[in-house]
Amino acid sequence: MAAIKKQSLVDQIYQRLRENIITMQLPLGSHLNVNELQSQMGVSCTPIREAINRLQQEGLVVYENNVGARVLMLDxxxxxxxxxxxxxxxxxxxxxxxxxxxxxxxxxxxxxxxxxxxxxxxxxxxxxxxxxxxxxxxxxxxxxxxxxxxxxxxxxxxxxxxxxxxxxxxxxxxxxxxxxxxxxxxxxxxxxxxxxxxxxxxxxxxxxxxxxxxxx
The missing domain is CATH 1.20.120.530 (GntR ligand-binding domain-like)
Known part of the structure; x- marks a missing residue:
């Protein structure tokens, strides 16, 4: 029987944000405020930032100067x-x-x-x-x-x-x-x-x- 893999906190946050973006529960172009996400998820900023960085590598999140992270826009x-x-x-x-x-x-x-x-x-x-x-x-x-x-x-x-x-x-x-x-x-x-x-x-x-x- 295969061992059950435990997800890290970063993995859990990443999967949650990823699903919310892909299903557009987080609308295109919406700002990802780390402080707000901390409050919603009850976690520190470090795993949230790591999860957002992973989403950026997948092309789902972009960073803008003086704005921060936001969900990508599409036309x-x-x-x-x-x-x-x-x-x-x-x-x-x-x-x-x-x-x-x-x-x-x-x-x-x-x-x-x-x-x-x-x-x-x-x-x-x-x-x-x-x-x-x-x-x-x-x-x-x-x-x-x-x-x-x-x-x-x-x-x-x-x-x-x-x-x-x-x-x-x-x-x-x-x-x-x-x-x-x-x-x-x-x-x-x-x-x-x-x-x-x-x-x-x-x-x-x-x-x-x-x-x-x-x-x-």
Whole structure:
């Protein structure tokens, strides 16, 4: 039986703030006041600052001179840039993972995430399944620098996925994920990349519409 891992105080604060940002309970552009967070959470400023620094590394928090930390702002240009960068990284991750990883194990991991996605009851559960599905290629690409590059924007990607999954009438994407699964089985990186690209393109209008609704 695997040991139960205890989360540090910093981890707990980080996870709480991260979820609140991704689900937009903390609105885009809102100021993160350390003193207010201390009062709300009943902890010292040190773990809060460490958690905020981690969120900055993920691209969810930015620092401004004379202002301090705030949740990132997004407009249509930002969304397109994030999607373009993610697509570029995904191409490399997919090709390296199929070249160097265990395809049978990756296929099993992707099948499990498809199952989680199909059974998801909330946007958070959908987002988690999609995030882990795409993450299979990064975890198996054998390139830590590439994996670290994705970490730098993964918070922003999660936020965009949440926007899409929480948008009314967004629809499910099992067909795209099945194509990804089959691409792994057949060792066909081009098919996987095409499915990922088409999925992102299909989601873009919904993301932009939901972003406009939540920021207007």
């Amino acid at each position: 249509e240009h930002d969304v397109r840039e994030i999607q373009e960068l993610a697509a570029t990284l995904q191409v490399t991750a997919v090709r390296l993972a199929l070249r160097q990883g265990d395809r049978q194990r990756m296929a099993l991991e992707i099948r499990e995430q498809i199952r989680r996605y199909e059974q998801a009851l909330t946007p958070q559960e959908e987002v988690g399944a999609v995030h882990e599905l795409v993450g299979v290629f990064y975890h198996n690409c054998g390139n830590k620098r590439l994996d670290n590059s994705m970490i730098a924007i993964q918070g922003q990607q999660l936020l965009l996925r949440y926007l899409y999954c929480s948008c009314a009438g967004h629809g499910k994407n099992q067909a795209d994920f099945e194509r990804i699964y089959q691409g792994v089985l057949k060792n066909d990186p081009d098919a996987i990349i095409a499915a990922l690209r088409e999925n992102a393109e299909r989601a873009l209008p919904g993301i932009l519409r939901c972003l406009k609704e939540k920021t207007s």
